[in-house]
Amino acid sequence: MTVDELRRAFLAYFEERGHRRIPSSSLIPHGDPTLLFTTAGMVQFKPYFMGLAEPPARRLTSIQRCFRTTDVESVGDATHLTAFEMLGNFSVGDYFKPEAIGWAWEFLTGVLKIDGSRLWATVFTTDDEAAALWAERGLPPDRILRYTAEQGNWWGPPGDTGPMGPCSEMHYDWGKTPGCRHCEADTCHPDIGCGRFLEIWNLVFMTYYREEDGSQTDLPAANIDTGAGLERLASVTQGARTLYETDELHRLVAVAERVSGRKYDADESPEIAFALRAMTEHSRALAFLATDGVLPSNEGRGYVLRRLLRRAIYFGYKIGIREPFLEQMVDAAIDLSHQINPQMLEQREFIKRLARVEEARFLQTLDRGLTLLDEVIAREAATKRIPGRDAFTLYDTHGLPLELTIEVAQSHGYEVDGSGFDAEMELQRERSRGDETFTSNNDxxxxxxxxxxxxxxxxxxxxxxxxxxxxxxxxxxxxxxxxxxxxxxxxxxxxxxxxxxxxxxxxxxxxxxxxxxxxxxxxxxxxxxxxxxxxxxxxxxxxxxx
Incomplete structure (x- = not known):
């Protein structure tokens, strides 16, 4: 089953069960100052869960573009993404746990034909009802685990305040991981984190609201909010142990291979594979963000976009690319995603120009910046610590984001003086403060x-x-x-x-x-x-x- 077939199957399944299909909302949350980006499918439905607006229907389904910044430095490995699509079905005061659990199981095992013996469920520590419902589906007791909030079985809110509740997660078992002592002892479970288990669906029983003071109150009704990562679910249906081997992302990796002249082989050349995956993911993320109106800048959402863009260019540079490549990859990313995001086609030429212009500007300073960083690394061999002043100069003069300097330094076993960097940044603000509206020297x-x-x-x-x-x-x-x-x-x-x-x-x-x-x-x-x-x-x- 291809990624696009999976999209269609999910929407069709829940439409047949009375859900109204809702288009993806923007990655820039509308009217929600608590969020920088849309991080989950439920974000656009928060007013319905809170009783502040009337939903178009009590049962809803969507495929939501999402963006999360928590693991940017990990992007390039086999599993992490910043931009992804979230399959979701939602109930606003209509059905609750029995239907949500029953339909999730039926869709996975009946429609997608996933082997039920490879599925595990986790429930919140005190949720006897959810545990019993999974048992009714045929899951044995040793594959129904009770997890705490710290282990991930309490979801939300998506910002400082908002709807939340206990949840039940579904995990796919790839089989024992070589070298994992827990696997060898038959005591392994999803929270061990050895790579054996992949979370594929989270069912949130949305019943509470967190107030600004941290207290918890009841929502007007008991709601259901589910989220299944499209790329993760596709990796299971396609038997792909990494997200980048699923059909859509794999086609974009092939473009990265073409523009770099490098072959993707995670076993033989792990560093090259890491770079190709980072180029792939960040190119697609750029297309997602720019489609929704995020433009590169030095603060807020624009800074996040510029950081991703420059990280992609850096990894291309690291494996020998010296000519612009980002526009080609963004163009290919749009080809892969426009069926579910038609506005990408309308913005195609603009997004390509944005990638071309930003890449050309960064390439003007990247080589000199990396050369200087290498010099600092050689100079500080005794301390294995990049001084804050040097890190700030690399940022302010040569455009290397602090996060990129940290990433390069860590690859050499160095740390970066973050507090020193912050102090230099504050000194620059003081020098230019005179009037709060000025962003250049106060002269x-x-x-x-x-x-x-x-x-x-x-x-x-x-x-x-x-x-x-x-x-x-x-x-x-x-x-x-x-x-x-x-x-x-x-x-x-x-x-x-x-x-x-x-x-x-x-x-x-x-x-x-x-x-x-x-x-x-x-x-x-x-x-x-x-x-x-x-x-x-x-x-x-x-x-x-x-």
């Missing part, structure tokens, strides 16, 4: 441009050139109406395709061409909301637009 130039109140729109993701208007000119720190041939100065336009310096990226170079002259841009900076182009007039003259 007279920043004050002047802030006073202008010009918000320059960055349009570089739409193309490398743009038609715009000249709004302001300066020479030697003074406003002028005109700059003549040979004169240096600063130009402010309404829309700029040139990216300002920041986050380790140098400011773009380029040309401003008007009917009267040509201005060579040597540097691009941002002062508040104003993008300023610095350079000199090469031909004719430049004047403020009428």
């Amino acid at each position: 007279d130039r920043a004050l002047r441009y802030a006073a202008l109140g010009i918000d320059t729109a960055f349009v570089g993701y739409d193309g490398l050139d743009a038609h715009s208007e000249v709004l302001h000119l300066e020479r030697d720190g003074e406003p002028v109406a005109r700059l003549n041939t040979g004169e240096t100065g600063e130009v402010v336009v309404r829309e700029s395709p040139m990216y300002p310096e920041g986050g380790g990226q140098v400011g773009d170079h380029g040309l401003v061409i008007t009917p009267t002259g040509q201005f060579r841009v040597r540097d691009t900076q941002r002062y508040g909301e104003t993008i300023v182009l610095t350079g000199e007039v090469e031909q004719g003259h430049i004047e403020v637009s009428a």
Whole structure:
């Protein structure tokens, strides 16, 4: 069964049982300040569970795009993903444990033909009803385990506050793991974590709400919230021990092989396989996030996207790629996912341009940044510790995210002085604080441009050139109406395709061409909301637009 066939089978099964199909919501949660990203299928249904809105139906089903940041550094191994799809069926005060458990078992063993003797269930320590229901399905007592909240059998809330409840997880048993003493002694179970068991479905009995003070109150009704990871379930139906061997992700790994000239062989070349998987996963995650309007930046969601993008480029660089590759991989990721996410097709060209522009900018500084990091590693051989000041310089000047510096350092057995990095970051904030709206040095130039109140729109993701208007000119720190041939100065336009310096990226170079002259841009900076182009007039003259 292919991944797409699995999607269709899941939705059809629950639609036949009275569930209304609901489209995936955005990865940017609507009206939920407690979440950075949509992390589970139930996020868009929280108002229904809380009694704040009337659901379109009491039974719902969906395939939700999800994104989680908790294990970014692990992406590249056989099991971790940041972006994934979650199959879910939901009840808003309608059915409860008997139906949820019965249907989950029937779908897995009846529709997907998964061998029931390989399934284990965990229930919350005090949940006798769920344990009895699994026993009715034919599970023997030694495969019905009672787990605590710390062991994962209490779900939620998805943020600091929200719906939550005890849960029951279903695990698939791949068979004994060589070298695991628990497997050898026949005492192994899912919480051991030896790789023998794979969690494939979580059934949450959503009955409580966590308040801001940490207290727990009852929800208006008892609800059901289930989530089955599409890629995980596909690995079981396809007999693939790693997520990247399932049909859709495997096709994207093949693209990574093509652009790198490297072969995917986890046994013979584990480091190359790790890099190819990281490139694969992050390319798909980029397509998911950009489709929903997340753009690279130095804070919040945009920082997460930029971190993934640069991590993918780093791993490509690590296995010898020196030419841009990300656009090709993003294009292939869209081909694989647009059937369930049709808006990806509408955004295809924009997402490809975004990948191309961001990769080109990072490649300008990556080689020098990694060379400097190697020098620091050699210099600190005695301490095996990267000083915070060096880590900050790599971030601020060369665009290496702290997390990437840590990852490279750890591969050499080094640690990074995180507190020292934080101190350097705070010193930079102090230097630039003067006015809280300034993100560049607090000098007279920043004050002047802030006073202008010009918000320059960055349009570089739409193309490398743009038609715009000249709004302001300066020479030697003074406003002028005109700059003549040979004169240096600063130009402010309404829309700029040139990216300002920041986050380790140098400011773009380029040309401003008007009917009267040509201005060579040597540097691009941002002062508040104003993008300023610095350079000199090469031909004719430049004047403020009428």
